[in-house]
Amino acid sequence: MPAFFDKSVVLALIIARLKVDLDLLQRAAQSAYETATHEENIAENKYDTLGLEASYLATGQARRVEEIRQSLVQFQNLSLKAFDEHRGIQVGDLVTLEAENGSQQQLFLGPDAAGLKIQHDDFLVTVITTRAPLGKNLVGKAEGDEIEITINAASQTFSVINAL
Structure with missing residues (x-):
């Protein structure tokens, strides 16, 4: 990002x-x-x-x-706060994840509206919530952390590249 x-x-x-x-x-x-x-x-x-x-x-x-x-x-009503490494990723943070294949995605951890996609400059930002497996696993993580989620018996690993 x-x-x-x-x-x-x-x-x-x-x-x-x-x-x-x-x-x-x-x-x-x-x-x-x-x-x-x-x-x-x-x-x-x-x-x-x-x-x-x-x-x-x-x-x-x-x-x-x-x-x-x-x-x-x-x-x-969402109050944005600066990213705090001690708290890790929280609702209101903007995150870049990298998949094992090297592809990156920008995510906004929001309170609702999961799946909403918006264009910001040349980047597509997807809103996710903590109700989704990926969003739930992001909470508390920081740059450099890895996240593994399993959906339909398929395991995927992502690295947190950036969090704002």
């Missing part, structure tokens, strides 16, 4: 992305709700399921809107 990486910039990019995702999903949820409640979609017989299907879609989208809203609040 280059020295110019600033985790506050990465945090701002994550918050901006969550705001965009929330806005898009709120509009989609509103549209699904309007479809589900439109008078033309009232079932005329037991085989007419368009309104029911639209209702399921609207309910699922409403749940997803709430999930993103909660993620956004958690990131907005």
Whole structure:
């Protein structure tokens, strides 16, 4: 990870992305709700399921809107601290890992929104949480430490190259 990486910039990019995702999903949820409640979609017989299907879609989208809203609040309330070697990697840290094959990845250990990917300069940063095996094993580690995780009986080893 280059020295110019600033985790506050990465945090701002994550918050901006969550705001965009929330806005898009709120509009989609509103549209699904309007479809589900439109008078033309009232079932005329037991085989007419368009309104029911639209209702399921609207309910699922409403749940997803709430999930993103909660993620956004958690990131907005996240207090970033300077990396402390004695505490090791904690939520809010930006980490570069290197796999056994030499490939590197940048990870932001966040409170939520696992799997969210953001572009920062020429780097793709992936948000992970402590609920994932990799995130759980990262907590407390420092530069130079190795992490081994097993997923579906396949073992992978990573080296912590950098932590901010």
